[in-house]
Amino acid sequence: MKIIDIHSHFFPKTWPDLQAKFGGDDWPWLKHLPNNGESFDKAMLMKGAQEFRPIYSACWDAQVRLAQLDEQGVEQQIISATPILFAYEKPIEEALYCAQLFNDAALEICQQGQGRLFALAQVPLQDIDAACKEASRAMNTGHVGIQIGNHVGEKNMDDEGVLTFLQHCADEGIPVFVHPWDMMAAERTKNYMMGWTVGMPAESQLSIVSMILGGGFDRVSQSLKICFAHGGGSFAFLLGRLENAWLHRDIARGKSEQPPSFYLDRFFLDTAVFDHDALDLLVKKVGTAKLMFGTDYPFPLGEQQMGQLIKTSQTLTKTEQQQLLANNAEQFFNLPISV
Ligand code: CO
Numbered sequence: 001m002k003i004i005d006i007h008s009h010f011f012p013k014t015w016p017d018l019q020a021k022f023g024g025d026d027w028p029w030l031k032h033l034p035n036n037g038e039s040f041d042k043a044m045l046m047k048g049a050q051e052f053r054p055i056y057s058a059c060w061d062a063q064v065r066l067a068q069l070d071e072q073g074v075e076q077q078i079i080s081a082t083p084i085l086f087a088y089e090k091p092i093e094e095a096l097y098c099a100q101l102f103n104d105a106a107l108e109i110c111q112q113g114q115g116r117l118f119a120l121a122q123v124p125l126q127d128i129d130a131a132c133k134e135a136s137r138a139m140n141t142g143h144v145g146i147q148i149g150n151h152v153g154e155k156n157m158d159d160e161g162v163l164t165f166l167q168h169c170a171d172e173g174i175p176v177f178v179h180p181w182d183m184m185a186a187e188r189t190k191n192y193m194m195g196w197t198v199g200m201p202a203e204s205q206l207s208i209v210s211m212i213l214g215g216g217f218d219r220v221s222q223s224l225k226i227c228f229a230h231g232g233g234s235f236a237f238l239l240g241r242l243e244n245a246w247l248h249r250d251i252a253r254g255k256s257e258q259p260p261s262f263y264l265d266r267f268f269l270d271t272a273v274f275d276h277d278a279l280d281l282l283v284k285k286v287g288t289a290k291l292m293f294g295t296d297y298p299f300p301l302g303e304q305q306m307g308q309l310i311k312t313s314q315t316l317t318k319t320e321q322q323q324l325l326a327n328n329a330e331q332f333f334n335l336p337i338s339v
Contacts, residue, residue: 001307001311001318001321001322001325001326002075002322002325002326003073003074003075003076003293003306003307003325003326004074004075004076004077004078004292004293004325004326004329004330004335005069005074005076005077005078005293005294005295005297005306006078006177006227006270006292006293006294006329006332006333007078007080007177007229007270007272007294007295007296007297008077008078008079008080008294008295008296008297008298008302009059009079009080009081009082009296009297009298009299010059010060010079010080010081010082010105010106010109010119011030011043011045011055011059011060011082011085012060012102012105012108012109013030013032013060013061014030015029015030015101015102015105016101017029018094018098019048021097022090022094024048024090025048025049026047026048027047027048028045028046028047028052028084028085029045029046030043030044030045030046030055031043031044031045031046040056040057040058040064041056041057041061042054042055042056042057043055043056043059045082045084047084052084053299055298055299056298058297058298059298060109062109062110062112062113062117063112065077065109065113065117065298066113066114066116066117068297068298069116069306072305072306072307073306073307074306074307075116075326076116076117076118076326076335077116077117077118077297078117078118078119078120078144078145078329078333079106079109079110079117079118079119079120080106080119080120080122080147080177080179081102081106081120081122081147083149083179083180083181083182084181085098085102085122086098086122086125086149086181087099087124088124088125088126088149088152088153088182089126089153092124092126092127092130095124095126095127095130096124096127096130096134098122098124099121099122099123099124099134100134100137102122103119103121103122103134103138103141103143104141106119106120106121106143107119107141107142107143110142115336118143118144118333118335119142119143119144120143120144120145120146120147120177121134121135121138121139121143121145121146121147122146122147122148123135123138123146123148123165125148125149125152125161125162125165126152126153128161128162128164128165131165132164132165132168135165135168135169135172135174136168136172136174139172139174144175144333144334144335145174145175145176145177145225145333146169146174146175146176146177147176147177147178147179148162148165148176148177148178148179149178149179149180149181149182150178150179150180150181150203150204150206150207150228151181151182151203151206151207156206156207156210156214157178157207157208157210157211157214157216158210158211158213158214158215158216158255163214163216163219163220166216166220166224166226167219167220167221167224169224169225169226170220170221170223170224170225171221173223173225173334174225175225175226175227175332175333175334176224176225176226176227177226177227177229178204178207178226178227178228178229179229180199180200180201180203180204180207180229180230180233181200181203182203183195183196183199183200183202183203184199184202184203184206185198185199185202186199193301196301200230200233201230201233201234202233202234203233204228204229204230204232204233204234204235205232205233205234205235205238207228208228208232208233208235208267209235209242209260211263211267212242212254212256212260212263213246213252213253213254213255213256213260214254214255214256215254215255215256215257217256217263217266217267218255218256218257218258222266224266225268225332226266226267226268227267227268227269227270227292227332228267228268228269228270229270229272229294229296230270230272230273230296231269231270231271231272231273231278231279231282232267232269232282236269236278236281236282236285236286237278237281239260239261239285242260243259243260243261246259246260247259264285264286264287264290265286265287265290267286267290268286268290268291268292268328268332269282269286269290269291269292270291270292270293270294271291271292271293271294271309271310271324272294272295272296272302272303273309274303274309275309276309276312276313276314276315279291279309279310279313280313280315283315283316283320288316288320288323288324288328289323289328290328291323291324291328292324292328292329292332293307293310293324293325293326293329307325310324310325311325
């Protein structure tokens with residue numbers, strides 16, 4: 001069965017010292033660590049002086065990545081930046097510099113990928129004109145879509161500027177992948193990685209809900225191709241609650257012309273949910289045509305046995321499994337179809 005992973009991340013091996021270039025003490029950088037005979041080179045991802053996360057060479061070395069994809073039977077993979085590289089909170093010149101720097105670096109990794117790696121670009125979403133321009137530039141240089149963070153500071157997905165950006169993507173046929181980041185309730189989720197296990201799913205839910213209730217899906221063309229990460233977070237499980245509120249409380253309707261369940265055919269979700277019951281629920285809610293295999297590789301919170309959740313599903317037919325594992329992604333991202 002052909003497998004395409006649409007949700008994976010990269011870091012370039014090195015990049016210019018952003019703190020030296022722009023000032024400020026919270027820029028991301030990689031502290032490469034000595035290799036004491038381990039199979040992979042390792043690095044500590046730093047945010048200023050703070051240790052953020054240990055990573056290893058699959059992030060920057062296409063050969064290491066391809067070897068692991070071979071082991072796991074994954075044919076193609078789409079790589080995207082990790083949200084720590086977005087720089088949405090920085091001045092536009094600095095964010096645009098980062099976007100172009102990391103977008104070009106992503107393509108360099110893909111060029112080592114023997115035609116099996118593709119990239120999503122980042123854009124400086126705090127400035128809509130610049131974001132639209134960078135999205136178009138990136139697509140022209142070889143990216144297959146754009147990844148955006150699910151909010152820009154206080155601005156949710158129904159923000160006027162974000163909707164303008166999404167319409168630009170719809171007009172140009174640019175696929176958009178929405179990744180949660182900069183998680184809510186940071187103070188109360190700082191222990192036990194709860195920012196990732198609780199905050200991120202809540203962020204994704206908030207994004208889809210704000211798109212619906214903010215009238216985003218009513219306003220942006222139906223041609224928009226948009227996919228939310230991590231199965232849409234807590235959205236599917238709590239859709240009934242949202243629907244009930246919409247039906248029985250006028251202030252819960254927002255600007256949406258229709259009840260929330262009406263918009264379920266307007267977006268895609270990846271399948272990084274790690275649980276067959278959760279996957280079954282997504283299939284029931286959005287259908288097999290709207291789900292795409294994604295892992296969050298190469299991070300520990302990603303699917304370690306890539307593709308197993310779908311391949312061992314007792315409820316999906318083989319044809320449906322193939323749809324989720326590759327066919328939907330080929331169409332969504334206009335990937336070259338290999339035989
Ligand atoms: Co991710």
